[in-house]
Amino acid sequence: MNANAVAEQPVRSRLMEATTDVLKVIDQLQTERDQLRERVAQLEAECKRVNAERSMLLHALADEKFTEEELDRSSREPGGCSLAEFWARLEKP
Helix, strand or coil, rough: CCHHHHHHHHHHHHHHHHHHHHHHHHHHHHHHHHHHHHHHHHHHHHHHHHHHCCCCHHHHHHHCCCCCHHHHHHHCCCCCCHHHHHHHHCCCC
């Protein structure tokens, strides 16, 4: 072995170690990314469920507070609205 080959050995060894370390970090980051994607999917599903429940509760509240006659009378008064418009306003966040 010549002198250059001996001098290159520690450099190659350090390079291999650095490469291995970088690959480990990449694997860790990919694992974290995958876990975060799963969590986002879970939160999106939960958000849909909560919004559906919210909508049901708003409809139930409106049904309990206002009769069809009251809503019809209200829609004929100045500033009144149709039942569809009323529900649309309740649905807005």
